[in-house]
Amino acid sequence: MSLSVPTGGAVDLRVEPVDEVLAFVERSLQTCLDPNTVVRKRRSVGARTDRDTWVRIERRQIGKIGDQGWNGTEQAARVTDVAQPSWRGCVVWHDAEDSVMWRADETGLLPAEPIGTAVLSEAPELSDDWWWRFNASLDALAAHGTNRVATPDTETITQSLVTRSIRSVWPGDLDTTVEQWVPAHADLNWANMTAPVFCLFDWEDWGNAPRGLDSASLWACSLAVPALADRVRRERRADFAGRDGKLMTLFACSKILGPDAHPQDPRRGPARRMAEEIVQELRVG
Incomplete structure (x- = not known):
């Protein structure tokens, strides 16, 4: 048709x-x-x-x-x-x-309105209860079992994609090997969640992905609002603390700093600073 x-x-x-x-x-x-x-x-x-x-x-x-x-x-x-x-x-x-x-x-129907656009320029009003339900849902998702593979931006995520994306910005011998793969929403941004009642929608790309993909993606969408980006890192600190979380942070930063990124993106500065810190940590570790 x-x-x-x-x-x-x-x-x-x-x-x-x-x-x-x-x-x-x-x-x-x-x-x-x-x-x-x-x-x-x-x-x-x-x-x-x-x-x-x-x-x-x-x-x-x-x-x-x-x-x-x-x-x-x-x-x-x-x-x-x-x-x-x-x-x-x-x-x-x-x-x-x-x-x-x-x-x-x-x-x-959604229980509330979407929070905003995918990338925010102002901090939303989110209660402690909202953050609790947000964390509970992401933790429950990661504990689920599935044979699906996540397709962020409709591209199947693989070890090769992770390596290629990271090395497109930070070339060299940095070890990009992912250790843990868990179910992820794979399109976690502020346009796909609601408030004041938490709900996560648009599930077409979910599946197994490196641990920390969702947390790093949401953090990257929050970088224009430093306090919000910091809150995401605090709430999902277990994801960010491990090696996979650091790799996913670089993966998210590569979309902001890569050759196809917008040169005037206000997130470029904080993304570059965080990426430099993580690259140093990974090379030392």
């Missing part, structure tokens, strides 16, 4: 027409989407339904869908003791005129 989004090249669903996509999803899931609630992101669109649920629609290149598929939200429904929306059902289809797949997952 071919819908209205143009084929070929990069597609940004924030600007492309998606009316036909939304109409197809409505027919398939037998519901109506509220146009006043539509949220458009680069590769996904979401909206509230007339039965008080939420539908998230994603477009993904077939080459970005590995052997494990891309049913992360569905598979995450098996994870217990993690605050997340309940999964209700889905529809998946192949665009006949392009090398892409579409997927629409229907879930329960």
Whole structure:
């Protein structure tokens, strides 16, 4: 089935027409989407339904869908003791005129509003109870068992990817070997959590990853607000203390300091300072 989004090249669903996509999803899931609630992101669109649920629609290149598929939200429904929306059902289809797949997952509504954009420039108001539930959910997730492999930014995380990313910024003989792999959300940022009630959503990329990936990712998203970045490190200190946590911090910093990063990113200074400290620690250790 071919819908209205143009084929070929990069597609940004924030600007492309998606009316036909939304109409197809409505027919398939037998519901109506509220146009006043539509949220458009680069590769996904979401909206509230007339039965008080939420539908998230994603477009993904077939080459970005590995052997494990891309049913992360569905598979995450098996994870217990993690605050997340309940999964209700889905529809998946192949665009006949392009090398892409579409997927629409229907879930329960979020218990509160998303905290903000992925990267924050101001500190949010988060209670001690919020941080407790945040920690409890991440700890429960890491204790879960799965055969899935995390796909941050839709790229399967491997030892090779970790090494390549780190050495793209810090070349040399630094040992980048990961020791412990545990389940991670793999897209942990401030746009995928709610407050004042904690809830973690957008589970399409979760799976096994080096311990500390989620904590380092959220820390990197907080660097423009030093007090918030420090709070993340305090709350997840067990993740950051070990060798894997240090490697994941470098992995996160490589996205800020690498050749494709924005030169005016306000996080570059603190990321560089932390990275220099960690590189020294790893080389000495």
